[in-house]
Amino acid sequence: MATGVSILPAQQLAALNDAYRKAVARKRLKTMMAGAVFFGALVVAGIGAEVNLRTLFTYFGNFVSYFDRILTLDSGQRVWTDVGEWFWGWQKWLKLLAETILISYVGTLIGAVFAFALNFFTAQNTSPGPWLRFIVRRLLEFARTVPGIVFALVFVIAFGLGPMAGVLAIAVHSTGALGKLFSEIVENADMKPVEGIRSTGASWLSCMRFAVLPQVSAGYASYALLRFEINVREASVMGFVGAGGIGQELVVAIRKFYYSDVSAILVTIIVTVFVIDITTGWLRAKLFGKEARA
Amino acid sequence: MLVVEGLTCRFGTKAAVDNASFSVQPGSFVGVIGRSGAGKSTLLRMVNRLADPTEGRILFEGVDVTALRGKALRQWRARSAMIFQQFNLVGRLDVLTNVLMGRLAEIPSWRSLTQLWPEQDRALAMSALEQFDMAQFAAQRADQLSGGQQQRVAIARALVQEPDIILADEPIASLDPRNTKIVMDALLRINKHFGITVLCNLHSLDLARSYCDRLIGMAAGRVVFDGQPSMLTDHIARELYDLEANDVIGGAPMPAPDAATAPALGTAAAA
Amino acid sequence: MSQLPKPDPQALRAKYPDVFERPASARLATPLMLLAAFAVLAFGLFDLGFSPSRLVSGLRELGWITLMMIPPDPGSSLPTYLSALGETLSIALLGTTLAACMALPVSLLAARNIIPSAIFRFPVRRFLDSIRGVDTLIWALVWINVVGLGPFAGVLAIAVSDFGAFGKLFSEAIEAADKKQVEGIRASGGSTLHEIRFGLLPQVLPVIAGQVLYYIESNTRSATIIGIVGAGGIGLQLAEQIRVLEWQKVSFLILMILIAVAVIDWISTKLRFAIIGQRAVA
Numbered sequence: 001m002a003t004g005v006s007i008l009p010a011q012q013l014a015a016l017n018d019a020y021r022k023a024v025a026r027k028r029l030k031t032m033m034a035g036a037v038f039f040g041a042l043v044v045a046g047i048g049a050e051v052n053l054r055t056l057f058t059y060f061g062n063f064v065s066y067f068d069r070i071l072t073l074d075s076g077q078r079v080w081t082d083v084g085e086w087f088w089g090w091q092k093w094l095k096l097l098a099e100t101i102l103i104s105y106v107g108t109l110i111g112a113v114f115a116f117a118l119n120f121f122t123a124q125n126t127s128p129g130p131w132l133r134f135i136v137r138r139l140l141e142f143a144r145t146v147p148g149i150v151f152a153l154v155f156v157i158a159f160g161l162g163p164m165a166g167v168l169a170i171a172v173h174s175t176g177a178l179g180k181l182f183s184e185i186v187e188n189a190d191m192k193p194v195e196g197i198r199s200t201g202a203s204w205l206s207c208m209r210f211a212v213l214p215q216v217s218a219g220y221a222s223y224a225l226l227r228f229e230i231n232v233r234e235a236s237v238m239g240f241v242g243a244g245g246i247g248q249e250l251v252v253a254i255r256k257f258y259y260s261d262v263s264a265i266l267v268t269i270i271v272t273v274f275v276i277d278i279t280t281g282w283l284r285a286k287l288f289g290k291e292a293r294a
Numbered sequence: 295m296l297v298v299e300g301l302t303c304r305f306g307t308k309a310a311v312d313n314a315s316f317s318v319q320p321g322s323f324v325g326v327i328g329r330s331g332a333g334k335s336t337l338l339r340m341v342n343r344l345a346d347p348t349e350g351r352i353l354f355e356g357v358d359v360t361a362l363r364g365k366a367l368r369q370w371r372a373r374s375a376m377i378f379q380q381f382n383l384v385g386r387l388d389v390l391t392n393v394l395m396g397r398l399a400e401i402p403s404w405r406s407l408t409q410l411w412p413e414q415d416r417a418l419a420m421s422a423l424e425q426f427d428m429a430q431f432a433a434q435r436a437d438q439l440s441g442g443q444q445q446r447v448a449i450a451r452a453l454v455q456e457p458d459i460i461l462a463d464e465p466i467a468s469l470d471p472r473n474t475k476i477v478m479d480a481l482l483r484i485n486k487h488f489g490i491t492v493l494c495n496l497h498s499l500d501l502a503r504s505y506c507d508r509l510i511g512m513a514a515g516r517v518v519f520d521g522q523p524s525m526l527t528d529h530i531a532r533e534l535y536d537l538e539a540n541d542v543i544g545g546a547p548m549p550a551p552d553a554a555t556a557p558a559l560g561t562a563a564a565a
Numbered sequence: 566m567s568q569l570p571k572p573d574p575q576a577l578r579a580k581y582p583d584v585f586e587r588p589a590s591a592r593l594a595t596p597l598m599l600l601a602a603f604a605v606l607a608f609g610l611f612d613l614g615f616s617p618s619r620l621v622s623g624l625r626e627l628g629w630i631t632l633m634m635i636p637p638d639p640g641s642s643l644p645t646y647l648s649a650l651g652e653t654l655s656i657a658l659l660g661t662t663l664a665a666c667m668a669l670p671v672s673l674l675a676a677r678n679i680i681p682s683a684i685f686r687f688p689v690r691r692f693l694d695s696i697r698g699v700d701t702l703i704w705a706l707v708w709i710n711v712v713g714l715g716p717f718a719g720v721l722a723i724a725v726s727d728f729g730a731f732g733k734l735f736s737e738a739i740e741a742a743d744k745k746q747v748e749g750i751r752a753s754g755g756s757t758l759h760e761i762r763f764g765l766l767p768q769v770l771p772v773i774a775g776q777v778l779y780y781i782e783s784n785t786r787s788a789t790i791i792g793i794v795g796a797g798g799i800g801l802q803l804a805e806q807i808r809v810l811e812w813q814k815v816s817f818l819i820l821m822i823l824i825a826v827a828v829i830d831w832i833s834t835k836l837r838f839a840i841i842g843q844r845a846v847a
Contacts, residue, residue, distance in 0.1 A: 005453050007414075008421040016420050016429045020390055023433030042662060048655035049716040049797065056721075062711045099613070106609035109602065145826050146819060147790045149702070153807045154815075158630060159623035163613040237702040240794060241804075244613070251794075254706045266699060273698035342752055372754030382749030386767035395763060399754030407762050448749070455753055 070263040079260050087264050093249065097268055099163060100245035101276075103238065104231035107167045111174025112224045115140075118175070119182035120208055125191055128204065136179075143176025148234050152243040163244025170231050170238070178227055185219040186212060225280040232276050236269050295320060296341070296459060296491065301350035303336050310336040312515035313350070320458075321489045323482065325496050325506035325523075329535055333515040334495040338461045341493070342376045343367060354458070372399035375452035379464040381444040385437030389428065389447050392436050393419040396454035415454075422450040426480065442473025449480055460484065462494040466501070478505055499531055634816035642814065646802060650821055652716050653798035654829070656791070657784040660723025665777045667728050672735030673761070678747075679739065689732075696729030701787050705796040716797025723784055723791070731776070738772045739765060774840050778833040785829045789822050 007013070045051075071079050079086040087093070118136050120127070127133040148169045155165035193211040202210070239247025246265060253261040296318040303311045311333040318324050326334045339345040341352055343359065352359040354370070362370050375396070383392045397415045398406055405412070411419075423429045426446040436444060445465060452460055462481060466474040482505055485492045496502045502509055503523045511519030511526070511534045519530055639646055673679050675689045705722035712718050747764035755763065792800025799818060806814040 005418055005422045005425060005456075007417055008424055012424075013417050013420060016424060016432070017416065019430070020420070020432040024388065027433075041658060045655035045658045048651050049659055049720050051659060051717055051720060055712060055717060059712045063708075066707065066711050102609045102613060106606055106613065109606050142823070145786065145823050147786055149790050149793060150803065150819070153793070153804060154630065155623075155627075157807065157810070158626040159619060164615055164619065164623075167609075167613055167615075233698065233700050237700045240702060240706075250703065251706065254710065257710075266703070269703075270695045270698040274694065277694070277698075344748060344752055368754040368756060370754075371752055376749075376752035378745065378749065378752075380745050382745040382752070384746045384749065384764055384767050385743070386771070387763065391763075395750055395755065395759075396753045398750070398756070398759050398763075403756065403758060407758060451749075451753060 070259045070266075073260050079263060086260055089249075089261070089264075093246065093265060093268055096239075096246040096249055097272060100235045100238075100247075101232060101272070103163050103166045103245050104170060104228060104235040107170025107235070108174050108224060108228040108231050110167070110171035111227070112178055112220070114171070114175040115178035115182050116220065118179050119186060120212075122179065123183040123186035125187055125189070140176045140179040143172050144180060145176070146173070148173035149237065149241060152238055153241050156242050161242045163238075166235060166238035166243035166245060169243060170234060173234075174227055174231060178223060181223045182216070182220055185216045185223075189215045222284050225284050229273075229276055229280050232273060236273075295355065296493075297351075297353040298337075298341075299351045299353070301337070301340060301352065302348050303333075303340055303345060304348045309333075309515045311340065311347075314512075314515075314517045315350075316510060316517060316520055318459075318491060318493060320491055321485070323485045323492045323494070323505060323507050325494050325502035325509045326512060327496055327499060327502050327509055327519075327534065328512035330497065332512040334512055335463050336515075337512070338376070338463045338493065338495055341459075342371055342374050342461055344376070368399045372396070372455045373457050374459045374461055375455045375457035377445070377448055377452050377460065377462040377465045379467045381441070381448045381468075383436040383444055383448060383451075386435060388433050389423065389436055389439070390416070390419055390432040392447055393422060393450045393454055396451040399455070418454050419450070422453045423447070425453075426450055440473075441468050442470065442476060445469060445473065445477050446480070449477065449484075453484065457490060459491040459493060462492065464495050464497060467497060474501070481505070499526075499535075630812055633812040636813065637817035637820050638813040639817045640811075640814055642802075646799065646818060646821060649792075649799040649802050650825055653788045653792070653800070654785060654825065656716050656719040656723060656796075656798050657781055657788040657829075659720045660788070661727060661777060661781045661784050663720065663724035664727035664731050664780075665773070667724070668731035668735055669773070671728075672732045672739060675732055675736035676739035678742070678744065679761070679765075690736075693729045693732040696725065697733065698729075699726065701726040701791060702794055705791040705794050709795055714795045714797075719788060719791045719796035719798055722796055723787060726787075727780060727784065730780070734776050735769075735773055738769050738776070741772075742768045771840050775837045778837050778840075782826065782829045782833045785826050786822075789826075 008016075073079055073082060073085055075082075075085075118140065121132050121136045122140065124133075151169035151172050152165055155168050159165045159168065189212055193215070194207050197207050197211040235245050235247075236250075237247045239245045239249065240251050242248070246269065250262070250265045250269075252258075253265060298314055298316050301311055301314045302309060314333075314337060326337065328334055336345055340347050341359070343362070347360055350360075354374075359370055384395070391409070394406075394411055394415060397411070397419070401412065401415065420429060420432065423432055426449065428443065428446050428450065431439060431443065431447075436447060439447065445468075449465075460481070465481070466477050469477060478501060481492055481494065484490050494506070496506075503526070506523060509519065509521065509523050509526055510517055511530070513534055519526065519534065671689065671693070675686055675693060677686065680686045680689075701722055704726050705718060708718035708721045708725075712721065742765055746768060747760050750760050750764040788798050788800075789803070790800045792798040792802070793804040795801065799822060803815065803818045803822075806818060
């Protein structure tokens, strides 16, 4: 084996090594401190959340056996040996599932329309006035930060039980989430075409329609589709608080220990989410090419 | 001695390297020249076994390198050190750790994965860095260095592998003229001083002529020239490089502007 | 005023038929799509029981509720709320950390540049996707059945549902890593383990840390709601006060959540800047 390096004399080497160690030690100390702070926070949080590792270990078996139980029919057989029995309530569930999807569709579309109407006010480059921008921004922030299900809780009281509350809750939350994303797209839009259109004597509205909209519409549709996918998941739990959809059935099945029903409903939800995930992904790729997928 | 026999590498139907055969004497400095896309990179990567040949064999001191697997393969990779055009350092690791990567094949995994490097390996790495005036940067992150500095670290990494042969894949293509000279001189010194064989891909013919004892010319994956730099006439070089010839052959006069394009330029200037 | 020469419409029409007679499919595609979208919307509004009278009376009710929320007032339960908020933050932090620890090894199995064989990678991906398909609240219900009511069920619910999300995100980060650095390690004779430890992890860890920090923020939001089904934290108080129509307390709790999320957002953004630098966050 050939050597390409002659080892330096010990003294020179020691000096070099010392310098290296000193430089590295400073970095290491920083990392260690950050690690210690993080670990301390974990310990405090562990006490706060009443985490008990022993509980976890004793109950972990229960977690596994829970899945064993939900995959067993009343007759003691595995669920997939008798699919008819497993999905005995499929007509009812499919109807509720359709309602769930409809809730998220209507909620997303209403949210997207509102977000569309509001986002030109909030984007820095298109906003007609700073005070308007500030107010709309705060409103959107509020709608985005408060979880959809909290809106649903309140709306159930205001509008009565039923899917209407769920739709409105999803619409409000989506307005907040999409409004922010939409205005970010507008802020990234190229302003030179706007200048060009304005130079022909066009109004603010025309500028938005002909210079900004063509640049941003693909991004809008892409985000709206993504939001729809998220909202399907969200709508599946709206029934927990009485705001419509399949959640109502699920919560009853879980609480009353109708084990095989739990797995049947979960499977329907997961399959639906998959199908919608794949469809919207395909749509987004087809409509706007690869770059819009991110 | 490194022997390459009928080496072929196909990607789909296209052959990147097509039936290449040659042998390299220990201690020589061989330049591989040709246009971009001629298969120079693939050839070197196959020698290091980063790419797998479709056909043919590579023998080193009688051992069939193409048949190596597992630990033996990793040890061969360590013996045939590779230097890349883009340096291929780990940007977020510090310079010394990057050089110590060259010792991975020698050190048991439990030591290297826990970063408990043996003292003599640290000394080796530090000495290699000092040899290229890079020891003062040992604790810096590699991605904070300039291109020339990064390539010197990469050469240090190659050297601590204690290789029998160094494979340099366009080592100077991303560097400025000053660093080009530093890097090429370093390779030459390694070759002459320690007798390590160097197999070096070069785009520039001038550099190849002044540094290498022997040139291998490739075109469309085939070896089309093999001999002393003095045997490489301008005529052969022009065939090798085709349209790029004037870029790589220094001192050649610029051709007169083409008659067809001249009026267009003229009208543009007039308008 | 300058005048353009008078055009001859007939000749233009004959010369460029494509411009004047665009096929119906091209002209009508966008309006038809919009029309279909809004037709489904109208059907949905009808089917889901929307009616103007319900909307109006509901909005009036909502107006009353909003009025009754002002001013926010915790009454005498401020200490309870503060400790519930602390519990929520703990759930978010622990759940996210646990999820990240579980997801890192699994994400390696789901990354194309580590496991090239699709047969092996595909089931791992699908598994992660199906976990992601189930909402955090559902996981919370399941865990309550297993470990009983309380914040611990919340921690586990967040951990499991984030495990799916992290597995996907991490594996994408791993796939986006620079191949050249890994190749450098391989060319020096490193084993697969070395490639991962020295070539991949230094590139990927900062990205992952950024994502984890971001999720701590978004999980604070999730953790506020899992209390609604009984898995601990401030959501329990919130659902309770809404049920008994104590609107001033409700608005106070929502205010607390907003402030807490804003603070966590601020901290996590600061930390992300510190870890990956300004440029990489955007």
